[in-house]
Amino acid sequence: xxxxxxxxxNKLGLESGVSQSEPSKECCEDQFNSKAPREIPMMYRAQIRxxxxxxxxxxNQHLNQWLKEWARLKSEQQPCxxxxxxxxxxxxxxxxxxxxxxxxxxxxxxxxxxILRPVLGKNGVPCIPGSSIKGLFLRVCQADDKxxxxxxxxxxxxxxxxxxxQPGVLRFHSAYPVGNWAERxxxxxxxxxxxxxxxxxxxxxxxxALISLYKPLMVFEFSSADPSINxxxxxWLLLEALQRGVGGKTSTGYGLGGNxxxxxxxxxxxxxxxxxxxxxxxSVLRSGEPEFRPNLxxxxxxxxxxxxxxxxxxxxxxxxxxxxxxxxxTGAEGVVKILWQSQPSVDKELAYNVKGILYIDAPQxxxxxxxxxxxxAFTMGGFGRSWRRVWHKDFYNPVYDKKYSKxxxxxxxxxxxxxxxxxxxxxxxxxxxxxxCRDRLRSNSPRSLxxxxxxxxxxxxxxxxxxxxxQVIDLFHDGDFKTTPAIGGKNPGETRPTSVSxxxxxxxxxxxxxxxxxxxxxxxxxxxxTRNSDEHHSDDQLPTFIKALKxxxxxxxxxxxxxxxxx
Numbered sequence: 001x002x003x004x005x006x007x008x009x010n011k012l013g014l015e016s017g018v019s020q021s022e023p024s025k026e027c028c029e030d031q032f033n034s035k036a037p038r039e040i041p042m043m044y045r046a047q048i049r050x051x052x053x054x055x056x057x058x059x060n061q062h063l064n065q066w067l068k069e070w071a072r073l074k075s076e077q078q079p080c081x082x083x084x085x086x087x088x089x090x091x092x093x094x095x096x097x098x099x100x101x102x103x104x105x106x107x108x109x110x111x112x113x114x115i116l117r118p119v120l121g122k123n124g125v126p127c128i129p130g131s132s133i134k135g136l137f138l139r140v141c142q143a144d145d146k147x148x149x150x151x152x153x154x155x156x157x158x159x160x161x162x163x164x165x166q167p168g169v170l171r172f173h174s175a176y177p178v179g180n181w182a183e184r185x186x187x188x189x190x191x192x193x194x195x196x197x198x199x200x201x202x203x204x205x206x207x208x209a210l211i212s213l214y215k216p217l218m219v220f221e222f223s224s225a226d227p228s229i230n231x232x233x234x235x236w237l238l239l240e241a242l243q244r245g246v247g248g249k250t251s252t253g254y255g256l257g258g259n260x261x262x263x264x265x266x267x268x269x270x271x272x273x274x275x276x277x278x279x280x281x282x283s284v285l286r287s288g289e290p291e292f293r294p295n296l297x298x299x300x301x302x303x304x305x306x307x308x309x310x311x312x313x314x315x316x317x318x319x320x321x322x323x324x325x326x327x328x329x330t331g332a333e334g335v336v337k338i339l340w341q342s343q344p345s346v347d348k349e350l351a352y353n354v355k356g357i358l359y360i361d362a363p364q365x366x367x368x369x370x371x372x373x374x375x376x377a378f379t380m381g382g383f384g385r386s387w388r389r390v391w392h393k394d395f396y397n398p399v400y401d402k403k404y405s406k407x408x409x410x411x412x413x414x415x416x417x418x419x420x421x422x423x424x425x426x427x428x429x430x431x432x433x434x435x436x437c438r439d440r441l442r443s444n445s446p447r448s449l450x451x452x453x454x455x456x457x458x459x460x461x462x463x464x465x466x467x468x469x470x471q472v473i474d475l476f477h478d479g480d481f482k483t484t485p486a487i488g489g490k491n492p493g494e495t496r497p498t499s500v501s502x503x504x505x506x507x508x509x510x511x512x513x514x515x516x517x518x519x520x521x522x523x524x525x526x527x528x529x530t531r532n533s534d535e536h537h538s539d540d541q542l543p544t545f546i547k548a549l550k551x552x553x554x555x556x557x558x559x560x561x562x563x564x565x566x567x
Contacts, residue, residue: 042066047114054115057188057207057286063115070124071182079182081123086178086219095223096231098238099178104294104340105187107212107254108132108247116210118247121174126181126213128246130172133220134161137172140241160234169229173221177213184214188286209286212254243339250337254295270339271367272360274374274417279353279394280410281386292352294340296384300377301336301370302327308373311455312434313443322441326366336370337361351393351407352384369440372433378417379429380520381504382410388500390507395470396477413509421510423464423557426518430462430558452502452525459524461546461561463554467517470507471552475545484541486528502528503545519549523562 042065045052054063072080089097108128110119121127141157152158162168187210222234247255282290305326309319328334342356362370381387389409420426434457438444448456465471475481482488489497504520521542523529529542542562 041069043070055208057186057209060209060286063186063209067182067186071185072124073182077182078180079125081125082181083125083176083178083219086217089219091231094225095173095221096234098220098222098235099217100220100239100242101217102213102215102255103342105212105214105254106216106218106247107187107210107249118211118213119174121176125176126211127174127176128218130174132246133175134170134172136241136244136246137161137170137237140237140244144237144240156237160237169224169226170234171223173223175218175220177216177218179217181213181216184285184287184289184291185211186286187212207286212249245337249295270337270359270361271364272358272362272371272374274358274360274414275356276358276378276383276412276414277355278383278410278412279351279391280382280384280412281407282350282352283385290350290352292354292384294338297340297358298327298336298338300383300387301338301373304373304377307451307453307455308376308433308437309441310449310451311459312437312445312448313441314445314447314449315441316449318441319449326362326370335363335366369436372436375417375429376433378412378414379420379426379506379508380518381506382412384410386410388504389476390470390473390505392473395507396473409505411507420508420516422466423516423555426462426464426516427557450524452500453522454524456524457559459522460559461521461523461556462558463519463521463549464557465517465552465554466510467515468513470515470517472517472519472549472554473505475548476503476505480531480539480541481545484529484531484545486522487541487545491532499528517554519554521546521549521562526562 042052042054042062047054052062052066053060054066056063074080086099087097089099107116108118109116118126119129138157138161141155141160145155145157150156157163158166158168160168160170189208189210220238222231242255244250245255249255283293283296284290302323305323306319309322310316313319324332324334326334326336337360339359339361340356341359342354358374360370360374377383386407386409391411392408394411395409420429434455437455446456446458448454448459453460476487483490483492483494485491485499486502489499489501491498502522502525504518506516506518506520508516508518510516523542526540526542529540529545530538531541532538546562
């Protein structure tokens with residue numbers, strides 16, 4: 001084992017301090033007690049604090065060193081080992097190769113390290129094992145057999161993949177990336193459900209690192225000794241399988257193939273498809289690079305499902321169980337899958353500007369509910385980072401770019417969600433949605449969970465008005481409101497937000513250049529509405545904020561207007 005570590009260290013350009021010959025026990029102990037342990041590559045160190053800790057996505061020097069050692073990056077940030085050009089595509093002897101370009105990230109987990117990472121092939125190049133490819137291929141063959149009502153003898157699954165009685169005619173080889181596979185592989189996942197919905201930050205809600213391939217160009221290889229095999233059929237089945245996803249985290253958009261350049265157009269067979277276009281603040285990787293991430297759609301659906309169900313049911317277990325059934329948990333995947341198809345874009349700007357079609361697959365019994373939740377997300381705020389605010393570059397003032405360098409908010413449009421045209425339409429939609437949520441959990445209780453953003457009419461107030469331009473955006477830049485935790489997310493003297501705002505602001509697009517301006521106010525917990533102007537004075541800003549909304553003509557359309565705390 002010591003010789004193996006030495007060989008690896010030498011290949012990585014490190015001095016191992018371990019003899020190539022068989023060392024004595026004393027020699028090993030002396031060297032490992034001196035400098036040798038510090039020179040062992042991170043991948044071979046014990047995953048414990050002080051030795052190697054790869055999980056956390058912050059300023060993690062262990063993770064940086066591990067990535068550098070693994071990829072052996074050259075000066076131009078290219079990995080030393082890569083396939084710069086794919087081998088001959090199509091049929092090459094008995095091997096058939098298919099090149100696939102993924103529109104988003106691809107994630108597959110080896111299940112070995114403390115950090116989620118792909119299986120490593122020769123020279124450390126990531127790969128997808130042939131067994132995994134066979135699994136997704138078998139799945140699509142079985143689905144096709146069912147649709148076509150094929151007999152056991154005619155079954156594509158049996159022919160290509162085999163069964164207990166006979167082997168299949170296909171051999172599935174590992175798939176591998178072509179080109180710079182190390183570009184942006186440092187991915188991050190940052191759960192914030194409890195902080196944003198409940199108003200309480202969970203200790204486990206920290207930014208965690210994982211490894212995924214960024215828009216990779218992958219080569220899939222098959223071989224067969226059967227000269228009569230229909231390779232075009234094999235290729236079509238693979239592309240159809242990739243529509244359903246390959247690898248882990250497919251329900252959040254990872255590993256979904258979409259449509260491939262130069263290949264026949266394949267539209268997913270999903271019960272929900274919505275055209276969306278949006279602009280807003282891009283998410284950033286741990287390296288600081290901006291990136292539009294389609295998994296933001298699932299995050300929005302999951303978060304709003306919890307808000308809506310928590311507002312009609314005081315049983316937290318029931319809310320959690322239904323949310324996990326729909327969107328998955330650490331123990332099982334959810335029944336809802338998403339696919340975002342858009343035109344290719346380059347992630348270089350701090351703001352995204354995207355247009356595409358969001359496909360959602362779900363059981364028929366869940367389709368109407370998921371569609372309503374998606375409409376709620378679109379109507380009341382939007383998607384992605386900073387979704388609680390309108391896109392300030394369009395709605396604040398004409399000289400926003402000159403006065404402010406910070407990007408704020410988002411703005412989304414859709415021709416498929418255009419039936420809300422008046423404040424009465426908004427009121428009816430929210431009332432119907434609330435009843436849908438009650439029916440879903442068979443709840444007749446007026447009580448809700450005591451969560452910050454539980455969607456209950458006793459805890460929330462929705463104000464709205466049809467406008468040509470925003471009437472209330474200036475309020476969010478008022479000196480007092482900016483330093484009220486419930487509005488600006490911070491107290492006087494704090495430079496960065498320390499809490500999540502209790503106010504949503506949306507400019508819902510209507511026709512003829514008009515908007516339905518919507519302000520949602522959560523007031524179930526009055527504590528964040530207190531502004532501590534100094535150590536001796538504190539003011540309840542909620543009545544003042546509501547008064548300011550009414551002054552600009554916004555009326556209460558749903559929920560309950562908060563009462564003053566003054567006696």
